[in-house]
Amino acid sequence: MQIFPRQLNYLPLVLAVAAFTAGGAITFVFWFYFSPKNLQVGYAPEQPVPYSHRLHAGELGIDCRYCHANVEQSAYSMVPPTQTCMGCHAVVHPESARLAPVRESWATGDPIEWVRIHQLPDHSYFNHSAHLYGAKAVYEDGSEVRVAVGCTSCHGRIDQMEVVAIAEPIAMGWCLECHRNPGPNLRPVEEITNMAWEPDEEWVSHQEDHARAVNPPEHCNGCHR
C-alpha cells in the first residue's frame, strides 16, 4: 500500500536545490549587504556648517594640518575649534550668511557641533601618529628615507569632496590588508598630505624596504589592547 504520493520521490531533489539556493542567497546577503563596503562607504552626514573641503583643501590648497594640527604627532586627529575658522573668516567673507553658525559660536563660546564621520569602535585602538610620523627605511646602498601613510590612503581624495564621505570600508579586514602588506600604501613622510602624490618606479622598487621599516603589528593585541 502506498502511504506517500508518487510526486514525493522528487522531495530529495527539491530539498537539495532549495538548500543550495537558500545557502547561496544567505551567503550573498552577508557577503554583499552586510559588508562594511556597503554599510559604511558613502556615509556623508549633513554638517552644521556647509564647509567645503574641495574649496579649502583642493582649490585653495590649504595643508590638512593647518586645521587638523599636529595630527602626525598625536593619537587623535583634532577637529579644529571655531578660532581656527575665524583666523581667516574674521576678514574673509565676514558677512557671509553660510558662516553665521561660526560667528555665533565665536560670539557665544559654544563649540560648533560637527558630526563625526570616521569613528572606530571602542575596542580597537588607533593612533594617527603611528601611521603618519614616519619610520626610517634604509636602502641597500645605505641611504635613508622616512616613510609614512598618506591621508588619502584611508580618507580618499578629501580635496575633491564637497561634503566629506567615508571613502574606504574602515573595518578590520581592510586594516589588516595593509598591515599584512603595507608597502603599496607608504610614501615619503613629506608627502603625506599631498593628495595627488603618485609613486614613481624607483619608489615602487623599494617597497620591501619600506614595509620592513614600518613592520605593522598583525597580532590581536596590536589594535585590541
Add this chain to the structure above:
Amino acid sequence: MAATAYIEELGEKSLLPPGTTFNDVTESVARVTETKAPRGWWMLFLPSVALLGVMVACIGYLLSMGVGVWGNNAPNYWAWDITNFVWWIGIGHAGTLISAILFLFRQNWRTSINRFAEAMTVFAVLCAGIFPALHTGRPWFDYYLFPIPNQMAIWPNFKSPLMWDVFAVSTYLTISVIFWFVGLIPDFATLRDRSKSLLRRRIYGFFALGWRSSHRHWQHYERAYLIFAAISTPLVLSVHSVVSFDFATSVIPGWHTTIFPPYFVAGAVFSGFALVLTLMLITRTVFGMENLITIKHLDLMNKFMLATGMMVGYAYAMEFYIAWYSGNPYESWVFMHNRLGFGMLDSDGNWGPLWWSYWAMVSCNVLAPQIFWFKKMRTNIPVMFIVTIFINIGMWFERFVIIVTSLYRDFIPGSWGPFEATWIDILLYMGTFGLFMTLFLLFIRWIPMIAIAEVKMTLPHAHPHPEDDHHQPAAAAVAPAE
C-alpha cells in the same frame, strides 16, 4: 550484521532466554511506542522537563548577565563549565564503543544495548556542547570557531587544541547521529508496517526511507553499517584524546602529562558504561525489558566497568609516580598538596582545601568497582545501580580535580585563588540533566529503544537449519546444471 550464532563447543549460550521468537522481540520493543506511556515514564518525564526549564532559565540569565555569574575567576578560568563538558563528552563514549568497536569484534551481546547507548551518545554530546559554547563569554561570536571566510580577514588558529576540540566534537556528533539513524532504518520500517493510523505510518515511513527489507536493501545496509562502524572506531579513541590535549599541551602542573589521552579515553568509556547502565536499569524495569536486556548483558557491562576502572586507577597511580620521578617540585606540590591534601601547610596553616574532591574521586572510581570481582555482585541489580551512581559522581570529580585543583594553586603563591561554585554553576549542570533526560525519555517513547533487527540476528533461528544440505561444504553440494 554478519552475526554468528553462539558456539556450544566453546561453552557459549544463547544470549536471550531459550524459545524467544522473532515476534517476541518485535512485540516487546515496538509495543512501547504503540501503547500509552506507563506511569513510571511520566514520573520521570515531568521532572525532566522542569529541569530543562531550569537550564533554559540559567542560560537566559547567563546571557543577560555575562559569564561572571559562574564561579570562574582568576586563576580558575576553567571550572565547572569545562568539567561538565568533559564529563558529558565522556558519557558519550560508551555508545560509540558499543556500536562500533564491539560490532567490529562481533560481540553479539551489544545488540540489546547499542541503540540505547548510541542515543545517549548523541544526547550527551548535545549537553556537552552547551558548556564550551557559553564559556566563550559571547556565544553569539562562536562562529569565529569555524573556518568561515569573513570580512575581518581572520582565520581560526589551528595550532590551538581548543580548535581541534571543535572539530573532534562536531565530527563526533555528526557521525554518531548518522550511525544511529542508519541502524534505525529497518526498525522504523517495522514500526511503519505495524502502524494503524495513516499519520503514524507516514511519520515512521518518512524516516524508514522506503525500506522494503529486500535483499538488495540489506546488502547495502550492512555495507553502510560496516563502513560507519569503521569510521566511528577511531572516534572512540580520538575525541577524548583531543579533549585531553586541551590540558596536556599546556604547561600547568597536573595537566602537562603524556598519559592524558589513554587515561581520558579509559575514563570516558568507564563513565559512559556507568551512565548507560544506570539508565538501562531504570528503563528495563519501567518497560519490562528483562527478556531482552538480561542479567548476562548486565554482567558483561560490569566487567567492562571493572576493567576500565582499573585502567583509570592505574593512571591515577602513574601520575603520582611521574610527579615524583620527574623531580619537578611544582608537579609534586600539585599532587601531594592540592590533590592528596597533605604534606605541606599553606600560609594560613591549612591543608589543601579541595583534598576531599580527590578522595571522593578515588573512592568512587577505583574502590567502588572492585566489588565487581564477585559474580554475585555483578549480577545483583541494586548493587550495580548504586555502584554506577558512584562511578558517575566519581568521574565528574575526576574532571573537577584535574581542572580546579591544578589551577587554583600553581607556580606562584601570589596568584593562588580559591574556587567556589555559584548557584548558576550548579543549576546549569543540573539543568543539562533535564535536557538529556527529556530527549532520552522522548527517545524511548517514540523510537525503538532496542535494535529489533539486530537482536533477531542473534537468535538461533536466524541461522536456519544448520544441518541442512545447503550449508555443507561446496564439494558436497549438488553441482549446478550444465
